[in-house]
Amino acid sequence: MNKEFLSIKKLIETKGYKFTIQKRIILEELFSADIHLTAKEIYSKVKNKNIGLATIYRTMNLFTSIGIVKEIHADGMSYYELKMYSKKPLHIHFKCIKCNRIIDVDNTGVEIKYLKLNREIEESKKLQIHDANIMLIGLCDKCK
Secondary structure (H helix, E strand, O other): OOHHHHHHHHHHHHOOOOOOHHHHHHHHHHHHOOOOEOHHHHHHHHHHHOOOHHHHHHHHHHHHHOOOEEEEEEOOEEEEEEOOOOOOOOOEEEEEOOOOOEEEEOOHHHHHHHHHHHHHHHHHHOOOOOOOOEEEEEOOOOOO
């Protein structure tokens, strides 16, 4: 187990939960995913390991509640991305209305403007922003 897994295992156990083989397998899928996954997509990847869909939903709810993953809502669907150890704690998403893919908007210039906007809002409204959900919607390069 790498140090990220050990750290997450410790976090789960500190919160009073067991770090089961099912949680480890689901976590491995999240670490290896290069896209945002739904619970059903995770299930399709792990069902041959005798992990049921209900276990996926329970695990994703747990992972979300303790800050391991971020749940992104779009068009009545929940998509999940690894929040811990993500090198992009604050970023913008784009959802294609044709293929339903969710894409991270990776653009340093846009990210700097986004962080400045967060700081401006915090200062002007006396708030402390911990997270944000910005979803741009349209057609991806493959679908347009």
